[in-house]
Amino acid sequence: MHQSDALLHRFEEAVAPVIDRCTDLTFVRGEGVHLYDADGRKYLDFASGIATMAVGHCHPRVVEAVTEQSRTLMHAAAHIGVMEPYVRLLEKLRSLAPGALRFGKGLLVNGGAEAVEAAVKMARYTTGRPIVIAFHHGFHGRPMGALALTASNSKYRRRLGGLLGGVYHAVYPAPRLEIGRTPEERGRAALSLLEDAFRTVLPPEDVAAVVVEPILGEGGCMVPPPGFLEGLWALARRFGFLVIADEVQTGIGRTGRWFAVEHWGLEPDMLVLGKAVGGGMPLSAVIARREIADAWDPGAHGSTFGGNPVACRAGLATLEVIEAEGLMERAVEVGAEIRRAFEAARTRIPSVGEVRGLGLMLGLDVLDPNTGLPASSQIMEILKAASRAGVVLTKCGEATLRIGPPLIITREQAASGVEMLLGVLQGTGVAARA
């Protein structure tokens, strides 16, 4: 028996099946843009640990920072005393943040959902208002609080009963919704539905905040129509509620800017960060406008491990590498090449649908050529076939391949990954039936 098969068997035996996987691979080592399985086979990583490993696997500067910090101080807890890496990471993040957040204050916790929940608590506490708006198709995490906002797939809520109350889900201008012919029309229609809710069911003066991903990740890599985010910000200003930008996935350079809101020149009242901010360690952050952060009373929130110094050093090293190696510029260039290659393939491979996204946050729709509809029932098999062909990736939305390699990926590596994927799409039943 191969070592991978043995490990897989142990997994099936010991791990609850709710921990679903999109490949049957085992990973024992990572280096740069590659992962290696228990039998020494090499895979190109287009998943980056779900948009986390921005500077690739085991980048020497991250490894060095983590090693040094582990030898010095692993944990003491921010509620007991001040740890320099905690302070330094927040100083660095706010120096990169847009607008007034540059003078803001923040806090560190352990994962994206926990940071979303902290932001929602801060918004409710400091505004004294009870309601939070989130969007259909949005994803903000799975614990019961964050899950109350998540609306990307109803299966996440199945059989759970009541979640956090006081959440209003607004319509997102998703491409398949028949609320307008053009993206702009859909954007305007979604805003107009929200305004109608303000008149009929949702008193705007009760709204503490809206939580929004600048680009929907898990929901299907959806880039908002022109004018939609600007209109949402305008409503927030008009009715005095806060805007919480959930940049857990879009942040830290993935879209070609430190934060995706910069593409629209928008300044949120709070920025929620996770994934890449910890350089592969569990870490997340909330940065808020100074007066909002200062209004949250001492002790009202906390976390034992949040801002663990080893994780902070991994995050700091990641930010340094992104700057030093010009990785945001690379994300833009390589992302555009990947996009072009998929767009060119659309004419010859009928299962290749629309490609969307910014920088190296890309989504490729896979279609059933017989119907032209999303290939939802085949997508998991396609992911497995891709992994067997040598490229690891995940899905989002109904049947969208999520292309999110480490930002260090070269053009050549990206091109070989695209070729492998197109080969899979051409060779699977999805394309063959056309």
Ligand SMILES: Cc1ncc(COP(=O)(O)O)c(C=O)c1O
């Ligand atoms: C936009 C967004 N918010 C929140 C989360 C939740 O993060 P975590 O899984 O670290 O709790 C995710 C995870 O994919 C995400 O994409």
